[in-house]
Amino acid sequence: MSSAKTDKRGKRRASSPLFGLVIILALLATAGFFAARDFLSMRAEEPIRPSAGLTSIRPLSSYFPALAGTPGDTDVYVFKGREEGGRVLILGGTHPNEPAGYVSAVVLIENLRVDRGTIFIIPRANRSGFTHSDPQEASPQRYAIETPSGRRFFRLGSRVTNPVHQWPDPTIYVNPGGQALAGIEARNLNRAYPGRPRGNLTERVAFGVMELIRRERIGLGLDLHESAPEYPVINALVFNEAAADLAATAQMSLQDQGLDFRLEASPPNLRGLSHREWGEAAGIKAVLIETPNASHGRLKGRPSASLVVDGRDKFYVRAAGLGRLYVPFGPEGIPLRDRVARHLAGVAALLAGLADLEPENAVGISGLPDPDGIRAGGVGAFLRRPPGGRP
Amino acid sequence: MKKILLSGAALSLLLAAAAMPSAAQTALFEQPALITSAGQSADVQIASVQARKAGLRSVLIKAAGPKDLASAKTLVLVLGASLKGLGAAGLDTPKEKERVASLLAEAKAKGIPILVLHLGGEARRGDLTDEMAAAYLPAARMAIVIKSGNKDGLFTRICQAKGVPLKEIEKTLDLVEPLKQAFK
Structure with a gap:
């Protein structure tokens, strides 16, 4: 039986609305399939290739078992020196839309060797x-180095x-x-400290980080971030009293190396960071590093x-003017390599400062790329290639 | 003979002048010093660390009041406005200005000299910092600033107009020596 009819002009046309509906549904299903595939592809983690100095990788749930099997569980990379010394925690990817923090942590993991003390990197x-x-931000899902x-x-993820x-x-x-905050901040890890053991997922992750700090007797915690060029706390070291x-x-x-950083004291009335x-909660020294993104x-x-990656934007040039x-924001922009160089220089300067002020808590490291090397050679020069092949 | 005597006197004067330290080298301040902020930027922390490295006896009170000057012989005022710092200290701009004004009034009443520092460079300039510089620098006995913060000559202009010796340094690490020279 035909599903078509002949109109007044004698042309044949689809008579059944069902046929049109099927076409629309098929198109929607196809679009949905590709969108879902794209969406789910964000769950595939890019590889991190630790340096030979790595001691162990353990899940955050080893400090807080309630995180096991949840999307909040995450790897902790441990670099332990032969000599006892200070114990330092470094976080990247607290805000996954701040790529220099994440990439700096990856560069650290892929190059670091610790001779004295212990460094934990998440x-x-x-x-x-x-x-x-x-x-609604039209952000790219990924960027390439x-x-x-x-x-x-x-991956370029979300803040939350x-x-x-x-x-x-x-x-x-x-x-x-x-502290009372907008509802979306319930998913912001850097508003969720010191966490809640039976709270929402983000609060449980925060609690897991606190458990690591307590159990591993961390003395210094560093949190690597980026902020918008129009935000006043930028190119900054934000520190607590200790x-x-x-x-x-x-x-x-x-500053002696030509890298200007603002000093910003952590406001006592701004909670959860x-x-x-x-x-x-744990009595440690804490410093957050910000670069402009x-x-x-x-x-x-x-x-x-x-x-x-290149950090060039004509509207920011205009805003700077x-x-x-x-x-400062010129036509050359503020590329990722400069931002990673600043982060790593900040980490190195803070570790050197710790050794200077508290020799008993010194952490001895090597293998860290120097800022000039990253600026000249790019971040990619300090990312390890896969064994025997392509990245 | 008269010429020889005059030449000898002139030479003596020159030698005596050469032996005298310059204004910047003269110890202008006594210890202990009270270090405080004008504007609540965290640059005050740098002043404290460098004062310690210079071997000075000092106490850091970010939001010091007139009573904190009780045992101080010098007031070190670190210029630099930070809205985040003001908020953290529970202050707003009018309250901060009021606090600093009362501190300066107390210092003047007690004859305590003031050393003004600006350590944040270009990044720590802005309307409020500039306003504070114009208001507080004239009361200083000396000022030390990071060169990049004085690119437009603001500190130079104020100091020249008010006869305040100004020392420019390239970076904050260079602060230790001028502090050593400025304090007894």
Whole structure:
């Protein structure tokens, strides 16, 4: 039986609305299939290739078993020196849309050797945040870094935990520090400290980090971040009271290397952040490092992977000309390699400052790329190639 | 003979002048010093670390009040406005200005000299910092600033107009020596 009829002009046309519906559904299903495949591809983790100095990799759930099997569980890379010394925790990927923090942690893991003391690195602190992008931002899912053996891709995630993993957001979020915040901040790891053992997923991750700090007797915690060029806390070391002299010492050393950093004291009334709660809850020195990232600023033009890596944006150049930014921003932009160089220089200066101020807690490291080397050779020159082949 | 005597006197004067330290080298301040901020930027922490390295007896009180000057013989005022710092200290701009004004008034009443520092360079300039520089620098006995923060000559202009000796340093690491020279 035919599903077509002949119209007044004698042309045949589809008569059944069912046929049209089938076509529409097929198109939707096809689009849905590709969108879902794209969405789910964000769950595939890019490889990290640790240096020969790695001692062990353990899950965060080894410190807080309730995280086991959840999207919040994440790898902790441990570098232990032969000699006893200080114990330092470094976090990248607290905000997965701040790529220099994540890439710096990866570069550390792939190059670091520790001779004295112990360094714990969590490159994907909010692992769930890497599995999605911020909605309506048109952010690229990935960006590529050129290496001598080809391109290596990294995910550009979201500032917050994936809503698939933690939903719904409250209207008002009161964090473990007692501060009332907008509902979406319930999924922001850097508002969730010191965490809650029976709280939401983000709070449980924060609690896991605190358990690591307590059990491993961490003395210094570093949290690697980026901020928009129009945000006043930028190119900055944000420190708690216990780390005041350390941060000042590191800032002077960085300035001596030609790297200007602002010093910003952690506000005691701004709760839930690493630089506040790590000290309050565990008594450690805490420093958060910020570099300028045009790709998550509000004044940028078209979001793109090249904006993430090259950091060039004509609207930011214009904003700088109007005096609206807190960092110089020229046509050359602020590329990822410069931001990673700043982060690693900051880490090195803080470790050197620790050795200077507290020799008993010194951490001896080697293999860390120097800032000039990264700026000249690019980040890719310090990413390890896969054994025997392509990246 | 008269010419020889005059030449000898002139030479003596020159030698005596050469032996005298310059304004920047003269110890202008006594210890202990109270180090405080004007604007609540964290640069005050650098001043404290460097004062310690210079071997000075000092106490750091970020939001010091007039009473904190009780045992101080010098007031070190570190210029640098930070809205985050002000918020953290529970202050706003009018309250901070009021606090610093009361501190300066107390220092003047007690005859305590003031050393003004600006250590944040270009990044720590801005309307509020500039306003504070214009308001507080004239009361200083000496000022030390990072060169990059004085690119537009703001500190030079104020100091020249008010006769305040100004020392420029390239970076904060260079602060130790001028501090050693400035304090007894």
